Amino acid sequence: MARPAVAEIDLDSIRANFRLAASLAPDSNTLAVVKADAYGHGATRVAHSLADQTKAFAVASIEEAVALRQAGIRHPILLLEGFFEAGELDVIAREGFWTAVHSAEQLDQIELASVSMPLTVWLKVDTGMHRLGFSPDRAVAAYQRLQSLPQVGRVVVMSHLANADLVASRGISVASQIERLPAAFRAPGVETSVANSAGLLDHEPARRTWQRPGIMLYGASPLEQDNGHSRQLQAAMTLKSRVIATRWVEPGEQVGYGARFVATRRCRIGTVAMGYADGYPRQAIEGTPVLVDGKRTSLAGRVSMDMLTVDLTDLPETGTGSDVELWGKHLSANEVAACCDTIAYHLFTGVTQRVPRVYRGD
Template structure:
């Protein structure tokens, strides 16, 4: 019996395939591979190393994420999507070829007053409609003019924006307005532009520009709520699995688990699987959420606990201890599981804790 618990098996060839799909969708653009949040739960250093021959840049959210990549041997430029927040980070970025997104005047002022050992590449974040971070379009004239006078900045600068609703096909006009707003304030003023996240790469070819920023699609997951990655030729990069650690005979009318929230309508066999919210499997996954056992779909039964979950194997089940259980991956899309849970697949893959072991194939 193999009762090793939850394992995330990462197929690196699938990640490479998915980047190629993104590049095929945008043949005139270069690729910024987004590996923030530990490569969306897939292991940032290993994923970046797998993509080092195919991605022109990498992107992360946090300064510490970029440091980890550089210390781990990644040599491509790394784009800091949130920029820097003190002079020490700015000086480090200049020394280690980090590209810097700036989105507020405090960052611009730090660039103006800080002498650097070498110039940095700057991406100006334009708030074209997300209204989270970025310079408003009416501030662009001042920002570009001031940057042009900063000796520590490579000229000309780049510009980027982020779409708020590109994953909502019925809101296409919103994204088209963002594209137009961004192009109006950047045309003829920058070296390169980047607009498209994964949804933009797929749905807005007119906005592919110089660089694309594929994120979730690298991992085989679509950003569109009513689809799954295979619909557009993506391959799931993660098989999240566990093992069956108990099989119990269960009588009709008996509850299972905390609060007795699920009661069996029939005599059946209940399987106990070694996964719970201590591994990152969502506690809010309701009864009926599917898993795969020996190639067949069976439903969750009862409430997910910290270390275990229970599934209804059915009265005629022949499954045995140690059998592998697929929670999501090849054959059961993370997007489908997310719909049962009432969340998005992004959250499923990024919320895993340190307990599940990462195993890699296709290195």
């Protein structure tokens, strides 16, 4: 009998979320971001499920792109962090990958390279995120230089939004970031890409030639406050397990490590086959919601490596063998993440490989 911890992945929901993303910018192009193993959902399976809907995919690195090629994905694949060594350029050209360029060093390396096919380059402009990219006052010269190189066939201008998820502007606003794009990049014929998931869901001016949805494809909203678009998202990952034991605990007795939970009444505790070695956050606080047989209860005690415990006192019909949903279709990953001082991205990408992915809607 297999351990009952599984991550159920609904590919139909991922497809529906992509259709929503594309519908928000119907006159432009929408690629699918499948970096970090498709945010923990399985990049190969997700990419195949979206192959008939998207024109391109995006990943973080060449290793992720090569893995998709080897799995039979023939679409263009954008390397969001670009290349790390000049030696990668031959593979990028040969495989038809697209590469971000964010530094003068990368420009120099392209100019010195001998490639089999002209490159498609996504020039990154730093409009306020301050991680990667050319400053706006240097970006136009970089764009012109790229266009002049025989090694480059096409240039797309990209930037990344820092605060598109926020209700009130803390730090730089989306409007300010867009205004920082040089006027030359707003001219007809220049391909641009600004909108991530939050930009696509909540900022119409950020929708440009190319959109780059990531987290929204997997059914979690990045927005601080949901809107009519984000409420249409469908959860794609349901993290599930079962109750494997129950016991009564008397008042004053502890449950789990560290005596974090001490019973204030006689209570019935269920032990669930799920722990931090599976990717469930150890920092989950007391009271973090859990569904048992579809009914809401909460953690009781600290999460351990392979197990966690929940309070079943008020759910007398539950017991050993009861189904447990840790997050998913009926329990928002965002709600669970808030109890763990993290975000849904972290929950999804943190589910470890010892948890089997079971696919639906294949």
